[in-house]
Every structure is written in structure tokens, then in C-alpha cells.
Amino acid sequence: MSMFGQRLKQLRKKRKLTMQEVADYVGVAKSTYAGYESGYRQPTIESIQTIARKLRTSADYLLGLTDYPDPPAEINHNAKEYLNVDKLHWDGVPLEKDDLDLIRHLLERVLRDRTSSKDD
Known part of the structure; x- marks a missing residue:
């Protein structure tokens, strides 16, 4: 069985889905989907997506281009928005308002320094 097929089967079972459910979602026969898991068939790019x-x-x-099955959340996050969130923590340790103010100040300083060095 190919890595692709192994990962399909592993995730399908982890998500508690049947082959038929995935096949129906993709719009292929169950036997076709089973062929993807066994490595006997190759899906189209659209089917992979x-x-x-x-x-x-x-x-x-x-x-097999990454070993992380859970895709990252939206990559384009504004750190400034996160620092204005209540109940923010670092590995389970709550960050107090004073902590967040200090972090904001440090990041603003880093950004000021970065933009001023680009101007030179």
C-alpha cells in the first residue's frame, strides 16, 4: 500500500467515516475509492482536493509533502488582534493584562526598529 493509500485509510478511520461516505462525497464508486486506499487506482487532482x-x-x-495531518489555521493572522484577546495563555499559563501590554510594547519596538533600518 502506498503512503497516499495508508494516509487515506488512517484518516478515514480516525474521522470515523466509511469508504462509502467518502466515495459519495467525492462522487466516485466505493470500489474506486477502495482502489485509492489500496494503491490500485490514482485519483485526479480534483478528487485529492x-x-x-x-x-x-x-x-x-x-x-506525503508534509507529516502534519492537521492543516494550520489561517496563516495570515494579525498578532495585534491576538494580544487584544481575553484569557490568552502561554502553554496554559494565563497572561495578565500587564504581560500583554509588555508584549505589545516589545513588538511595537521590534517593528519600529525594523522599519527604521529599512529606511537607512
Whole structure:
């Protein structure tokens, strides 16, 4: 069985889905999907994307390009927004308002220094 097939089967079982459920979502016969898991068949790129959506993973993970099955949350996060969130913690240790103020100040300083060095 190929890495692709192993990962399909592993994630399908982890998500408690049947082959039929995934096959129906992708729009292929159960036997076709079973062929993907066994390595007997190769899905189209569109099918890989659809399967990844159903299994809540990335196509990169299914294809062996990464070893992280859970895709990262939206990458484009504004740190400033996070520092204004109540109940923020660092590995379970709550950050107090004073902590967050200090972190904000340090990040603003880093950004000021970075932009001033680009101007030179």
C-alpha cells in the first residue's frame, strides 16, 4: 500500500467515516475509492482536493509533502488582534493584562526598529 493509500485509510478511520461516505462525497464508486486506499487506482487532482476537504486535512499531507495531518489555521493572522484577546495563555499559563501590554510594547519596538533600518 502506498503512503497516499495508508494516509487515506488512517484518516478515514480516525474521522470515523466509511469508504462509502467518502466515495459519495467525492462522487466516485466505493470500489474506486477502495482502489485509492489500496494503491490500485490514482485519483485526479480534483478528487485529492475533495478527499482532503472531507478528511479535514491537506492535499500536501495525503501526498506525503508534509507529516502534519492537521492543516494550520489561517496563516495570515494579525498578532495585534491576538494580544487584544481575553484569557490568552502561554502553554496554559494565563497572561495578565500587564504581560500583554509588555508584549505589545516589545513588538511595537521590534517593528519600529525594523522599519527604521529599512529606511537607512
